[in-house]
Structures are given as C-alpha cells and as structure tokens.
Amino acid sequence: MNTLRGNQGPRYRHTPGEAAPYETIRVEKLTPIIGAEISGVDLAALSNQQFDEVHRALAENLVIFFRDQRLTPREHLDFGRRFGELHIHPAAPHEEGEPALMKIYADANSPRANGEGWHSDVSCDERPPMGSVLYIKQCPPHGGDTLFASMYAAWDALSDRMKTYLDGMIAVHDGEEVYRGTYANFGVQDRPSYPKAEHPVARTHPVTGRKALYVNRGFTRRLLGVPRDESDAVLRYLFEHAENPLFQCRFRWTENTVAFWDNRCAQHRAMWDYWPHTRSGNRVTILGERPV
Numbered sequence: 001m002n003t004l005r006g007n008q009g010p011r012y013r014h015t016p017g018e019a020a021p022y023e024t025i026r027v028e029k030l031t032p033i034i035g036a037e038i039s040g041v042d043l044a045a046l047s048n049q050q051f052d053e054v055h056r057a058l059a060e061n062l063v064i065f066f067r068d069q070r071l072t073p074r075e076h077l078d079f080g081r082r083f084g085e086l087h088i089h090p091a092a093p094h095e096e097g098e099p100a101l102m103k104i105y106a107d108a109n110s111p112r113a114n115g116e117g118w119h120s121d122v123s124c125d126e127r128p129p130m131g132s133v134l135y136i137k138q139c140p141p142h143g144g145d146t147l148f149a150s151m152y153a154a155w156d157a158l159s160d161r162m163k164t165y166l167d168g169m170i171a172v173h174d175g176e177e178v179y180r181g182t183y184a185n186f187g188v189q190d191r192p193s194y195p196k197a198e199h200p201v202a203r204t205h206p207v208t209g210r211k212a213l214y215v216n217r218g219f220t221r222r223l224l225g226v227p228r229d230e231s232d233a234v235l236r237y238l239f240e241h242a243e244n245p246l247f248q249c250r251f252r253w254t255e256n257t258v259a260f261w262d263n264r265c266a267q268h269r270a271m272w273d274y275w276p277h278t279r280s281g282n283r284v285t286i287l288g289e290r291p292v
C-alpha cells in the first residue's frame with residue numbers, strides 16, 4: 001500500500017524548474033528528484049566552464065556520477081580542492097601520507113563496510129562536509145550499490161504543521177557510537193573522544209537557498225528542548241520519513257567511477273550485499289560551513 005497517496009495524488013510533487021542547457025558537459029538525470037550521470041568530461045582536466053557546470057549540476061541533482069575516469073590520488077585530491085578546503089575524517093583510515101584520502105574498502109575479512117546505514121557524512125562535526133567525492137576502482141561482480149536520498153524532498157513532503165514544529169529546533173549529532181572501535185580491523189586506534197555538535201533540524205542550503213531536513217539515523221541522537229520520549233518518537237518518525245524510496249535514487253557502480261554528493265541536502269547508504277567479494281576505492285571529502 002502506498003501510504004503517501006490519497007485522493008489528491010502523491011504527497012510529494014516535484015515541480016522541475018526550467019533549467020538552462022549545459023554547454024560543456026552532458027547531464028542525464030537518474031530520477032526527476034535526485035541523481036544525474038555526467039559525461040563528456042575528464043575530471044583530471046576540467047576547464048573553468050566545465051567546473052562551473054559541474055558545480056551547477058551538483059546543485060541541481062544533489063549527487064552526480066562520472067564513469068570511466070582515470071584519476072591519480074593527486075588528481076582526485078585536486079578535484080576536491082577546487083570545491084573547497086579538504087576535510088580530514090576524525091576516525092576512518094586513510095592512504096599513507098595522505099590524511100585527506102580516505103580508504104573505502106571491504107572484502108571477505110571485513111567485519112563491516114563503510115556507510116551501511118543512512119547518513120550524511122560526519123554530521124557530528126561543527127562544520128560537517130559540504131560534499132564527498134568517492135572514486136570506486138574495484139567493484140564486486142554484483143551489488144555494492146549506493147542509495148542516495150534528497151533531504152529537500154523529505155523536508156518539502158512534511159506537513160505544514162510538522163514544519164512549523166521543527167522550524168528552529170536543534171538536534172544533537174554524536175560520532176562516539178559510530179566511530180569508537182569501528183576501524184580496529186584497519187589497525188586504527190581509538191581517540192579519547194569523537195566530535196559532537198548541535199545543528200538545526202532544517203537547514204538552508206547556502207547555494208540553492210532551499211530548506212533540507214538535516215537529521216540522520218547515523219549520527220542524530222536527540223532533539224533539544226523537548227522531553228526525551230518525545231525526541232525519540234519524533235526522530236524515529238523523521239528517520240523513517242527521510243528514507244521513503246520516493247526521495248531516492250540507487251546507483252550501480254562500474255569500475256573507475258566517481259560519485260560526488262552534496263551532504264547538505266542528501267543522505268546516502270552503501271549496500272554491503274557483496275560479501276565475500278571486494279569493493280575498494282578512495283573518498284575525498286570537502287569541508288562545509290556551519291549549518292544554518
């Protein structure tokens with residue numbers, strides 16, 4: 001049963017604007033709401049106009065994908081740097097000598113894989129990442145997809161009463177439970193503490209000006225200013241609401257593909273359905289601003 005449908009059609013309606021054509025890249029949408037494949041571009045040699053159009057494609061599609069790329073670690077880092085200062089992950093393993101080049105790796109001996117639950121990257125940081133650039137170089141024969149969900153759509157689909165209730169509310173995001181002990185199989189030692197931050201439940205995107213729901217099952221622990229049981233119940237509702245497949249796209253990787261997502265308005269979830277096979281790559285993460 002589709003619980004969102006009444007006699008007035010779907011509760012969430014996407015109303016696309018009139019987009020200007022792209023001149024230096026090709027953009028093929030995966031869904032009307034989120035995701036697009038970009039072609040006609042070499043990320044190691046972007047012209048300034050291509051860079052502007054890639055930036056615009058990210059703003060319009062929330063997550064964009066580039067197949068058949070050949071990037072050295074340096075070129076991967078440089079691509080990220082064109083969008084801002086790089087973020088250093090507070091816990092995850094990185095390539096030797098390159099703290100901003102995070103390892104994304106799972107094989108037959110892994111106790112877990114990165115990003116298995118819905119989340120926005122490191123939302124427990126005071127300045128959480130604006131975006132993440134994941135370059136997958138080795139894929140399992142099947143599976144290992146990543147799901148992405150639009151938090152603009154999640155916010156827009158809430159009732160006006162719920163929006164009024166949540167507007168101005170602050171939530172606590174905590175990395176402790178997520179990170180402590182998590183990377184022991186990579187030989188990573190735990191830190192004395194992990195980041196914890198307070199962010200608005202609804203944040204305004206600094207580029208598009210649109211409002212996005214900014215709570216996620218991975219890191220958000222508590223709504224401030226309401227009793228604990230109310231906070232638990234409302235968060236449970238919001239997590240479920242945000243995970244509605246209507247707001248999602250699902251990406252099937254091929255080797256040497258890059259995904260670039262905007263953590264300010266999208267959540268993602270990696271599928272670890274490929275054990276005992278190997279999936280491997282690197283992530284470069286771009287520092288963001290304090291959510292407002």
Ligand code: SIN
Pocket residue numbers: 104114115132134145146268269270271283
């Ligand atoms: C992540 O959360 O960065 C991992 C995503 C993935 O491996 O697809």
